[in-house]
Amino acid sequence: MDLSIVNGSVYREGRFERTNVHIKDGVIAAIAGDLPEVESTFDAAGKWVLPGLIDPHVHFNLRVGGTVSRDDFRTGSMLAALGGVTTIIDFLDPADTLAGMRNAFEERKRDAAGCLVDYGFHPTIMGYRDNLRELADFVVSQGMPSIKLFTTYASTNRRTGDRLIAALCKESERAGFTVLVHAENDGLVDESTGAPFSQHGRRRPPLSEISEVVKLAQICEYSGGYCYIVHTNCGTTVAKLKQGFAELLREGRFAIESCPHYFLFDDSRYADRLGYRYVMTPPLRPAGERERLASLFDDVDVIATDHCPYPEEAKDHACLDDIPNGIEGIPYTLPALFPLFGERVIAKMTHESARLHGLYPRKGVLREGSDGDVVIFDPARSYVFDGNMPWHRALGRDGSVSPYDGVRAQGEVVATFVRGRAVMRDGEVLDHQGTFIPRGRR
Secondary structure, eight states: OOEEEEEEEEEOSSOEEEEEEEEETTEEEEEOSSOOSOSEEEEOTTSEEEEOEEEOOBOTTOEETTEEOSOOHHHHHHHHHHTTEEEEEEEOOOBSSHHHHHHHHHHHHHHGGGOSSEEEEEOBBSSOOSOHHHHHHHHHHTTOOEEEEESOOGGGTOBOOHHHHHHHHHHHHHHTOEEEEEOOOGGGOOOOSOOBGGGHHHHSOHHHHHHHHHHHHHHHHHHOSOEEETTOOOHHHHHHHHHHOHHHHHTTSEEEEEOHHHHHOOGGGGGSTTGGGGOOSSOOOOHHHHHHHHHTGGGOOEEOOOBOOOOHHHHOOSBGGGSOOOBOOTTTHHHHHHHHHTTHHHHTTTHHHHHHTTOTTTSSOOSTTSBOOEEEEEEEEEEEOOTTOHHHHHTTOTTOOOTTTTOEEEEEEEEEEETTEEEEETTEEOOOOOOBOOOOOO
16 A cells, blocks of 8 residues: 555544545455555544535636736645535636637646646536537536536626526536526626625625526426526525525435535625635625534535635725626635534535535545545634635645634644645645546436
8 A cells, every 4th residue: 555544533424433544556355344464654543534525616826807826726626625625616708709718728727737636627607609519518528517607797798597597407417417596586686886895795696696596496397407596595595595595406406505604704795804715706795694504514526626816915995896706715625613613514525525526426425436525524623714824824825814713613724635646734835736626427
């Protein structure tokens, strides 16, 4: 064996087992108590041994409106390693033709050349006008069985109409891909200019998500196929789906993703002088919606981050028109949500995410034959996030500010392995070359 991780509590799809994990040639060769001849041993005594976390919603090197998000694939994957994330899924730039989609794929692969962890992509459309069957066959054949679309941003031609969504849902059943949706009712969104950031939540109200997601569930129910709502943020949305579309949810045809910031913060942040730090879309919701979302945590399928931070100087403006939308999240997510939900959060960042995104059982599980992606997590450590976290030091951002500063955390990622190679130990990021992971069809 190349590596044996011993003496820890090993997480195996919802239960813990006292055993050892043995890795050979990047793959888990055995999970057994006995210790074979081994080149290297990691002692995980007193720690949890978790599958590498999956973050299926990040935006590295995102270029929108003349601004670029702070983290490229190099720095973003460093943060991933520090947060225990061994696989990320980013997005191709939006395309309106198949040729444009092919070009976006090639460009994104070049962007990802310096990624330290494994990665995949979600193709994205806007104003799409080519043959849908050819598009579907292309994304599935290239190991990207998902198509992201927006139901808002009509002002920038990113909105996809209901007729095309219904056709995509029907096509997704045939080809075996998932329709990923940024769901907001565009008719309820106020995109007029000149508003202060304090108005952000009111300009994109909760009803804009609730009504749009219910409509999308109806489309999926009648058209067939697979639909996945990214960054779900209202508890009422989840409750309405449970009430009216239980069979659709049970069949796995309609899935719900949410993000850590929607469980931790509410729209009262926009009344603060530093409220610009919390400008992302969709916005934070009223406290009642946040609390209801938390109460329905078990009905959320996947936790992702929508990681898309910008430098403080780019965010620090009074007017919404001048503030790029996005918030960080990757290194904070597990220790920030663990105090709220305990070990329940792990499944939504490992095997449940892997199943929905075509990565199972290669990723998201600790079993023989799976990739040797392993995270060592110390659940006992309690602390508060501040400007002196390991990721600040690793990236030379000591003292930098974060929306998460002051949030209570529980647990610490102490080591991260990708395919049996250490990419982080004790806060030090180690050089490693991630690889593109083709995902399987539905």
